[in-house]
Amino acid sequence: MSQPATTLWFSLRHRLLGLLLGGVAAAWLVTMVFSYIDAHHEVDELFDAQLSQAAQTLLALASHDEGDDIEDLGDASHKYQRRLRFQIWRADGRLLMRSKNAPETPLTDAIGFSETQGDDGHWRHFSQWNEDRSLQVQVSENHHIRDELIGHIAWRLLLPALFGLPLIGLWVWLATRQGFAPLDGIARQIASRDPQQLQPVQPSTAPEEIRTLLEALNGLFQRVEHTLEAERRFTADAAHELRTPLAALQAQLQVAQRARDSDERDRSMSQLQSGLTRAAHLVDQMLHLARLDPESGLPNPQAVDLPELAEEVCADLGPQILEKNIDFDFTASPACQVTGQAEWLRVLIRNLVDNAVRYTPEAGQVRVNITRSEAQITLSVSDSGPGIPPEERESVLRRFHRLNQGSQPGSGLGLAIVARIAELHGATLKLDASNMPKGLLVTIQFPGR
Template sequence: MPGESPIPDLLKRANAFHLSFSGNSLRRRLLRLLISSISFLVVVVSLLAYVNSHHEVDELFDAQLAESARVLLDQASTEVSGSTGVVSDSDHLAHEYERKIAFQIRDRSGNLLLRSATTPRRVLSEHSEGFSDSLIEGKRWRVFAHWNKAHTLQIQVGQLHEIRNELAGRIALSLLVPFLFVIPMVAPLIWISIERGLRPLDWVSDEVRMRAVENLKPIVITDVPDEIRPLIDSINTLLSRLEYSFENERRFTADAAHELRTPLAALKTQAQVALRANEQDKKRKALEQVISGVDRATHLVQQLLTLARLDPQFSQVGNAEFDLYQVVVRVLADLANEALTRKIELGCNEGEAAMVKGDAEMVGILVSNLVRNAIRYTPEEGSVGVRISEDESAIWLHVVDNGPGIAPEERARVFERFYRTLGNRVSGSGLGLSIVKRIADLHHAEVSLDSGEDGKGLSVGVRFPKS
């Protein structure tokens, strides 16, 4: 835009350039890998070319040795005299390889009749016919031996192996050298291709960097390569989880402030009454109300903290196996005094061990909330029963009371936080069943609500699947 300073854009480009050449740059790493791979392939191709060329050179030179031997033997049959002859070694050779090719002609008795100037005096090969390899004076020779038709003369034509090795090496080098010049020229083209190929990463980086702090909406970038799509999906999943977490935190803060406002106002009111009361009975009654209010506020705070700790996206549930029956017995023992105070019969069916996998402490909180709710809503001299049963696929926990129950149309909403049924006069936070549902979800368990025995009261069933 007009008037904007180009400095931020220049700094951005300089930073990108610096990162591109930094030691941990993905671009440099890809460039090194590609150049190394190409160089390795060039070396492999050169080695294969050397091996194949050596084989072809061997075949060609062997054919030449055989052909030369037959030509020389035909000429020698009419020209060789009884004395030993040596073909003269000219100072001006037609080819540099001439000194590395030699021949010998011997008679049937093995006497040397004719040889080239570069040929050793000893027999080139012990084989009397065909191709063979010999080591003479520390040098390897390829030798072809052949007799004439009358079997009176034998010719051995030899060639140093170094000729073949040198020629095969020159062929391989002729293939390798062009690549040595091509690779430095190809490197910039590879760098440009890598730069263009990694450009979507820059788009993602710019999209994330330019976002406002409060913007946790998914990243939407079209025409993204398949290799980068999992990265964007992972970032979007993280953003979604963060948004869910922040929303829970905001909702928790708002709910806590709203729910704590009423008991704190009541505490203040009762404290003022106690402060102004002249009669001891009124002051005592007001202070008892303060203590009761503190207990309710404490219970509410504990429930809120428990609910916050049991976020299903971030809570970790153990996989240890524990006896559900023992957990129920422990909870009932803890709540026996509360049930006794309200003259409520508290019981549990006897049975064998019911093994469940998960977190025994969390399941204890679940059972405690169900039983405590049942005690709170059951009238005096009522009953609360806990039953544990088992079928082929699950272990069931049932908590049954003979209180007022919950109307069918309200059962779906009682798991919402702070929701309380219409006409409910019993004190409570409205978080008990929400906590129960959260713990059940963490254990992949199912919670169901139904009427109690004879259609009265409430029966809460929790189904723990067998692993």
């Protein structure tokens, strides 16, 4: 036998916490990345503009004051000044002016913006000639200035996330705990119930999201309550119904024991045998009904040839039909297959035909017909017996309900079993007056294949 699948349990609170924090962290990270890229671009643009402006300012100053000697500026007074340097060159290649930290060789050979990477670090350059191309200015800035500023911006973006995410996580944890409190209350309410308490679960407050779950649970409770009530009713009815035949059997046995001669003993034994037959039939019918009641669907449904099955059942009942000299007729249309459980359908047909034969007087008539029309297959059993009054036709479908129709033995379960089997097969059951002078017509319509 295969082992039942084990349930993989997980914490919904932990999952929600992970999803929410993960989503917030991902959104924050994406925002930080785009903000970082945008800030980096804006910082580069700003510093490049400053380089260009500084170069143009130096050109303007140098054009009005050209000397013959190289002029070195003093030491830098600000920390960022040491990361900035410039040179002013004549057209003949002579160095006119430079900052203290600038070399005496050109900073760059390119015109405009350029970058170099060397032992002295990563530098961003801007080179420009004046209008008559007599002077060239070269301004350089250490890239570390930009990287440091971008680092400060990134840290300012990251710092709120480092403090904010734990606070958001705590808030989400408290919020989910508060949100799941009604679920814990409902669980405690169900756990504290006795097995006999099957009334609907009706919490004072509950999330709308678990309405479907509660409705399904209450529906299950209702079905279980109906099943238990049916079991209790069946047990009570069975005990009541078995008491009478058992008492009769005991009485017949006592009569047989006290018989004064063989003829009286034989009569008592014959009545005892009849009583045993009726009791066995009652127990058999009760077992059939007991197996049907718990079923919620068809066990192993298959294609069933209804005419073939009905013919076998009618052949089994042949001795009773011949004994009463009944005019019996069986007709069936071809290709009348239904989807169902063959053994249950056999019980259904046997109960219908057995009832018809049982209640039909000698030399009476019984008709069994199976026809097909469009998407339905109809099984009808009619007889010339006493019939069932219209006001009693609904009652006879209940268990242990018997009509006062003479001395014919019966358990009061036959039509109840038929109704239950028809229900399991999705068929409709109808009781009508027979088209004979009197009698009963039972019609069952099955959905066709």
